[in-house]
Amino acid sequence: xxxxxxxxxxxxxxxxxxxxxxxxxxxxxxxxxxxxxxxxxxxxxxxxxxxxxxxxxxxxxxxxxxxxxxxxxxxxxxxxxxxxxxxxxxxxxxxxxxxxxxxxxxxxxxxxxx
Ligand code: HEC
Ligand code: HEC
Numbered sequence: 001x002x003x004x005x006x007x008x009x010x011x012x013x014x015x016x017x018x019x020x021x022x023x024x025x026x027x028x029x030x031x032x033x034x035x036x037x038x039x040x041x042x043x044x045x046x047x048x049x050x051x052x053x054x055x056x057x058x059x060x061x062x063x064x065x066x067x068x069x070x071x072x073x074x075x076x077x078x079x080x081x082x083x084x085x086x087x088x089x090x091x092x093x094x095x096x097x098x099x100x101x102x103x104x105x106x107x108x109x110x111x112x113x114x
Contacts, residue, residue, distance in 0.1 A: 006030075039091070042098075046083075046090025049101035053080055056108040069111050076104045 011026040012019055024036030031038075057076070065073060083090070083097055090097035 042091055042094045043089045046094065046097050046101070049098065049105065050080070050084065050089075053101055053104050053108070056105060060108065060111060065111060072107055076107070080104070 010030065011022045014020050014025075024039040027035040027039045053076070057073070057080075060073065062070065062073070079100055083101075086092055090101075
């Protein structure tokens with residue numbers, strides 16, 4: 001999707017020429033029916049992962065981290081903030097968002113293990 005460079009307007013401008021927060025409508029205009037499920041999956045996966053990473057980060061005691069883990073934590077915070085600010089719940093670049101968040105979660109969990 002992101003690679004296809006879909007124009008913003010394809011999703012963000014409706015038939016009445018109003019700028020909108022899209023639901024799954026544009027997905028099924030370009031793709032066949034059934035893509036509204038993909039849309040829901042993308043959004044719920046990304047929202048769940050965002051919340052899980054936030055919770056995991058909050059449980060970390062920064063003083064217990066190694067220097068390398070501190071650097072990784074700062075990187076995760078930066079990308080996480082960008083994803084949250086983007087506000088599309090991973091829809092704008094789902095493959096990247098989901099892969100990044102899963103990887104971040106694994107990393108954070110490994111820090112708290114013995
Ligand atoms: C494939 C469809 C699609 C395309 C293309 C797309 N967006 Fe989005 N965008 C979405 C969806 C879906 C949301 C999340 C709506 C929601 O909150 O449920 C969103 C959310 C946003 C938001 C956040 C809105 C808010 O209220 O927080 C901004 C800003 C935004 N898009 C800008 C852009 C820009 C700029 C482009 C072009 C570079 C673009 N979008 C292209 C689907 C798309
Ligand atoms: C303006 C037309 C357009 C809209 C709107 C659109 N897509 Fe796409 N989509 C494309 C094109 C073009 C491709 C790339 C060509 C291909 O892989 O078939 C693509 C590829 C995909 C792919 C397969 C490749 C990948 O990156 O995973 C999925 C899944 C997908 N779109 C889902 C969605 C969802 C969900 C929405 C609604 C948020 C959406 N699309 C909205 C045109 C569109």
